[in-house]
Structures are given as C-alpha cells and as structure tokens.
Amino acid sequence: MSLGERALFLDPKVRFIYNGAAQYGSYDHQNASSQNIISTAIKTTTQTLFEQNFIPWKFHPRHSDFEPAINASCTYIKSVRLEQSGIDSANVAKPLAGEVDESYSLSMKTNGQVTITAASSVGIAHGLTTFTQLFYKHSSGSAYTPYAPVSITDAPKFQHRGLNMDVSRVWYAPADITRMIDALAYNKFNRLHLHITDAQSWPLEIPALPMLAEKGSYREGLTYSPPAMAYIQDYGASRGVEVILEIDMPGHTSSIAYSYPELIAAFNEKDWSTYAAEPPSGTLKLNSSAVTEFLDTLFDDLLPRVLPYSSYFHTGGDEVNLNAYNLDETVRSNDTAILQPLMQAFVDRAHAKVRAAGLTPIAWEEMLLTWNLTLGSDVVIQTWQSDEAVAQTVGKGHKALVGNYNYWYLDCGHGQWLDFYPDVSQSFYPYYDYCAPLHNWRMMYAYNPLEGVPANLTHLVLGGEVHIWSEQTDPVNVDRQVWPRACAAAEVLWSGAKDDQGQNRSQITASPRLSEMRERLVAKGIGAEPIQMPFCTQNGTQCAL
Structure with a gap:
C-alpha cells in the first residue's frame, strides 16, 4: 500500500462502471449470483460513502483545521472502474475454502481516475469496501479522501x-443477524457460522418435524422459518x-x-452437572433406531435448503458427557470402549447424509481428538480448546479452523x-x-x-473463527460484545499475526486504525465500543507506554 497527501472529493452522482456484465458464470440461484454480489457491493458502497460516513475530528489535534477546502480547483471522482479479470465459478457465493480468488488491487490517481481490479466478483466487493475506508465525511456533507x-x-x-x-441460547431477530453480516462483510470476514440449536432452545423450524420448534423454542414467534432462514443466507451470500x-x-x-x-437420555436431571456442561442435561441416545430415523428426517428436510447457500454443514460434537449414557437404555454405560464404536457409527451416518x-x-475437535474417531479426509475440524489441538488436528491430516477460547x-x-x-x-468466589x-483487543490481535x-502443515489451517456465545449476550449488547474486538481478529485472519520481519504487528499503529474502524462501524449503525478516549486519538502516541 502507498498513500499520498492530495485531497479528492467524490461526486454525489459517481458512476460505477463494471466490465463483467458478460462474464457471469452459470450460477443463478435466486439472488446469490455474481451480478448480485456486484450490485449489492455498489449499493453498499454508495450508502456507506454518502449516508454512513463520519467526520474524523477525533483523529486530529483539537480545534485544528483538518478538512480540505472546497473551491473551484477541487478535483472530483466522477466514476470508478470495476475490472473483473476472471469468470466467477458456480460456487462464487458459497465456496469451499480457497475456491474463490479474493485478491484485488486499487488505484486512485490525483486526476480522480479510480480503478479496482480483481479476478472475482468477491474481490471487486473487497476492493469497494477498501475504497470506502479511504473516505471521510466533510462538514459540508461531501465525501473526500x-x-x-x-x-x-x-x-x-x-x-x-x-x-x-450462538442464536439458540438467545433468539436474535433476522435484523440482528443481518446487521452482524453487514459488520462482518465490512471487516472482510467471509463466514457466519450460526450455532442454531442447543440444549436450551430449538428455534429452527423443520417443516417435516413441526413440533421441534413449536415446543422447543422459548415461545411462539421466537423461531426461524424456512423463508426467514433463506433470507439470512441469501443476505450473507450477496x-x-x-x-x-x-x-x-x-x-x-x-x-x-x-x-x-423418547430420543433424549438424561434429560433435565436435577444433578445436571454430572451429565452436561450446562443445564438442562440431555443427549441424543447413541444406539437408537428412532434417533436414526429422526436424524434422517431432519437432514432430508434441512440439507436441501442449505445447499443453495453453503458448501458446508456443521454437525457439532463438542462437550459430549459420558455419564449421560448411563441413563441411556440403549447403552447403559459410560465406558469409552463401549461408547466409541457407537459414536463412530453415529457420526459416520450423519456425515454420510451431509455428503x-x-x-x-x-x-468440533472432540470428535477427532477426544473420541478418536476415524473421520473422512474432507471433514473440517473446528478447534477451540488449545493451540495443541490445532497441531494435533493437522498432524492427523485434517483441515483445521482455529479459535482458541483463551483468545x-x-x-x-x-x-x-x-x-x-x-x-x-x-x-466459587469471586x-x-x-x-x-475478558479478552481485550490487544490479546486477540496478538494471537x-x-x-x-x-x-509443512500450515496449509491445512484454513483460517478460524471468533465466537460469541449467548449465556450473557442478547440483541441489546451483542454489538458491543463483538465489535470492535472482532476487527482485531479480522486483521489477523486477513494479514496474518506477524509482520514482514516475523514480529507481532504493532499495537501502536493498529490502535488508531482500530479506533477509526470503530467510528466507521458506529456510522453504519453498529453499537461498537470505543477503543480509546478522544484525547488519545487526537494526540498521536501520547497514550502509549
């Protein structure tokens, strides 16, 4: 990246000229197409620049005249050229990791000529996101860089x-989830993993099993219907x-x-901590034909509705409590020698349906590392308990997602x-x-x-996820729980944790950028927490030790 010091203004009627109209691939499911990715990116870009921008007074000395003057000699950007050099694959909106080239280049000349070049529509969208992050709101209402x-x-x-x-322990309205997608996209995240069912509630409507959500949700209305879920999935894909x-x-x-x-063993036992990580206790029976039939019905209903929007499906597998199977009449044992082959068969059936x-x-990592199951080479393992778990996972030849809970x-x-x-x-005090x-942004940035x-195995680490569980999170505080700390992880996942010299990236240079990103998120309606007070952001490195 190289930046100059010349000011340019953006014409309110700026045009985006895209060369890819004839390059779209054959993938045309509803709106999750190449064309929709581009059109959504252009719409979001103009909205961000002209309606959701901010005056950067916090990043200049107090009472300073930091804004460029508006006069007849100002140069205006009247058009932005979007040059897509490749043809999108059929899976551009729902890729397996690595299937889409997300790279881009951006050129902005002092004469106002702007070009964004990328191999894919997703790369063009990333370039447009970066383009917006070069601009500020002028006190006159204009946008300038x-x-x-x-x-x-x-x-x-x-x-x-x-x-x-986690949208199961607490129900989030679709608008809460799409707001999260907006913030994720603005930080160049490319996955939203919805932990959509759990012990506490089942909010996902399954038409073939209507009683699941009718009785398993917290109350009527706190569910995700197939159309609502399709809307969320399509919103993300675009x-x-x-x-x-x-x-x-x-x-x-x-x-x-x-x-x-009849499908659940050890349900809601009074001594729940003997049988589960959280109340209420309960686990699917491990050697039950009724459970097999139930899961077949569930998968046959749900998975075809997942396929248009994703190439993955997560079958869970974390925190399985052995003691629960003492109360499972199909097993009546907590002996791993007895349970392990049953768990192997259970997971094999589930993964066969997914495939x-x-x-x-x-x-989750426990299926591979705790239960020692033999899993297909295609299975992606989500680790969460330690860095050692990542090394063990890739050592067994599996692709891994990182997300150590300590960070x-x-x-x-x-x-x-x-x-x-x-x-x-x-x-238990205190x-x-x-x-x-609480894992502050600096800890998350250093991970x-x-x-x-x-x-020789780093290529198997596909990337990772940050996690927001909902025992103490709900729509009121979710924005500030996630943002802007997740931005620090976003940069690690985009740029790596180390700089070109192999050192951890500097907090001194990251902090003002993160504070600026926080202002951009707030301007977009995200309730992100502040990083530092204005005194610090106005005074360079004065708040550094």
Whole structure:
C-alpha cells in the first residue's frame, strides 16, 4: 500500500462502471449470483460513502483545521472502474475454502481516475469496501479522501475468516443477524457460522418435524422459518459472507426432548452437572433406531435448503458427557470402549447424509481428538480448546479452523451466569466464568493462528473463527460484545499475526486504525465500543507506554 497527501472529493452522482456484465458464470440461484454480489457491493458502497460516513475530528489535534477546502480547483471522482479479470465459478457465493480468488488491487490517481481490479466478483466487493475506508465525511456533507494517489494490492492470508454466533441460547431477530453480516462483510470476514440449536432452545423450524420448534423454542414467534432462514443466507451470500448452519449433536440436544422425549437420555436431571456442561442435561441416545430415523428426517428436510447457500454443514460434537449414557437404555454405560464404536457409527451416518446432500461436514475437535474417531479426509475440524489441538488436528491430516477460547471467545470475562447456593458460594468466589478474563483487543490481535503448527502443515489451517456465545449476550449488547474486538481478529485472519520481519504487528499503529474502524462501524449503525478516549486519538502516541 502507498498513500499520498492530495485531497479528492467524490461526486454525489459517481458512476460505477463494471466490465463483467458478460462474464457471469452459470450460477443463478435466486439472488446469490455474481451480478448480485456486484450490485449489492455498489449499493453498499454508495450508502456507506454518502449516508454512513463520519467526520474524523477525533483523529486530529483539537480545534485544528483538518478538512480540505472546497473551491473551484477541487478535483472530483466522477466514476470508478470495476475490472473483473476472471469468470466467477458456480460456487462464487458459497465456496469451499480457497475456491474463490479474493485478491484485488486499487488505484486512485490525483486526476480522480479510480480503478479496482480483481479476478472475482468477491474481490471487486473487497476492493469497494477498501475504497470506502479511504473516505471521510466533510462538514459540508461531501465525501473526500486526503490520501491520493493511492495504490493498494491486497489478498487474504487465510481462506476461512468467520464468526460463530450462538442464536439458540438467545433468539436474535433476522435484523440482528443481518446487521452482524453487514459488520462482518465490512471487516472482510467471509463466514457466519450460526450455532442454531442447543440444549436450551430449538428455534429452527423443520417443516417435516413441526413440533421441534413449536415446543422447543422459548415461545411462539421466537423461531426461524424456512423463508426467514433463506433470507439470512441469501443476505450473507450477496455480501460475500457464507452462512454455515450447525446442528450440534449428540450432546447439546436437550431441547429435542420437549417434542420427542423418547430420543433424549438424561434429560433435565436435577444433578445436571454430572451429565452436561450446562443445564438442562440431555443427549441424543447413541444406539437408537428412532434417533436414526429422526436424524434422517431432519437432514432430508434441512440439507436441501442449505445447499443453495453453503458448501458446508456443521454437525457439532463438542462437550459430549459420558455419564449421560448411563441413563441411556440403549447403552447403559459410560465406558469409552463401549461408547466409541457407537459414536463412530453415529457420526459416520450423519456425515454420510451431509455428503449425500452435496455438502462438506464440519465437526468440533472432540470428535477427532477426544473420541478418536476415524473421520473422512474432507471433514473440517473446528478447534477451540488449545493451540495443541490445532497441531494435533493437522498432524492427523485434517483441515483445521482455529479459535482458541483463551483468545478468541468474545463473551468471556463478565463473571458467572450460574448462581451458587450459600454452602458452596465461597468456593466459587469471586465468581469468574470459565474463560475469564475478558479478552481485550490487544490479546486477540496478538494471537497467532499458526502457533505451534509445523511449517509443512500450515496449509491445512484454513483460517478460524471468533465466537460469541449467548449465556450473557442478547440483541441489546451483542454489538458491543463483538465489535470492535472482532476487527482485531479480522486483521489477523486477513494479514496474518506477524509482520514482514516475523514480529507481532504493532499495537501502536493498529490502535488508531482500530479506533477509526470503530467510528466507521458506529456510522453504519453498529453499537461498537470505543477503543480509546478522544484525547488519545487526537494526540498521536501520547497514550502509549
């Protein structure tokens, strides 16, 4: 990247000239097409520049005259050329990791000539996103950049850059989720992983199993209908954010018992901590033909509706409690020697259904590393417990997603959500949660997804996800829980944790950029937290030690 110091203004009627009208691939499902990615990117760009921009007073000395003068000699950008050099693949809106070239280049000359070049429509969209981040709102209402001439050549280091959002413990309206997609796209994330069912509620409507959501949701109306889910998935696809659904199993499935109690073992036991990580306890029975039939019906209904919008489906597999199977009449044992082959058969059946539907399975790390299952080479393993888990996963030849809870869990540090009876209360004082402390942006920025991974296996690390669980998160506070800390992880996933000299990227240079990104998110209606007070952002490095 190189930036100059010449100011350019943007014509309110700026035109975007795209050369790709005749280059669209054959993929034309509803709106999730190449053309829609481009048209959505142009619409979002103009909205960001002219309606959701900000005056950057916080980043200049107090009472300084930082704005360029508007006069007859001003140069205006009247058009932006979008040059797509390649033809999009059929899967451009729902790629497997690495299938789409996301690179782009951006040139802005002092005469106002702007060109964005990319091999794919997604790359063009990324270039337009960067274009908006070069501009500010003038106090006159105009949009201007002080940085001409500009030359940027850019590409992501990691193919999978995502957020895992728990929409089962708490229900989020589709508008909350699409607002999250807007923020993800603006930070060049390309995956939204929806953890959409869990022990506490089942909000996902399955027409073939209508009682699941009718009885498993928290109340009537707090569900995701097929049209609502298709809208969310399509909204993401048109913005380069692939929406991946997760049905966690066999654990974290207690909510199924509200409609199909015969399928769940150890449901809602009073001593829940013996049988589950959280209340209510319960797990799908492990050797039950009724469970097999249920899952067949579930998958046959759901997976064809996933396929138009994603190439992945997440089958869960975390935190399975062995003791629950003591209460499973199809097993009546917590002996891993007995349970392991049953779990192998359970996961094999699930993954076979996923593959038969044209999708690639994702599973939590426990299935591979705790249960020692033999999984297909196509299965992507989502790690969360340690850096060692990443190294072990790739060492077994599997593609891995990173997201160590000690660094990239966004909900940590707010204290326990559990209450404690007086006789045990003191032993839990001062009531920290399991992943405390809160992981500040500097910690998230310092995390290296490739830590401990042998150099010859780094290609198996597809990328990673930050996670927002909902035990203490809901639509009121989700924006500030996620943003702008997730921006730090977004940059790690795009540019890598290390600079060209192999050192951690500098907080000193990152901090003002992150503060500026926070202002941009706020201008877009995202309730992101501040990074520093204006005194700091106005005074260079005065707030550095």
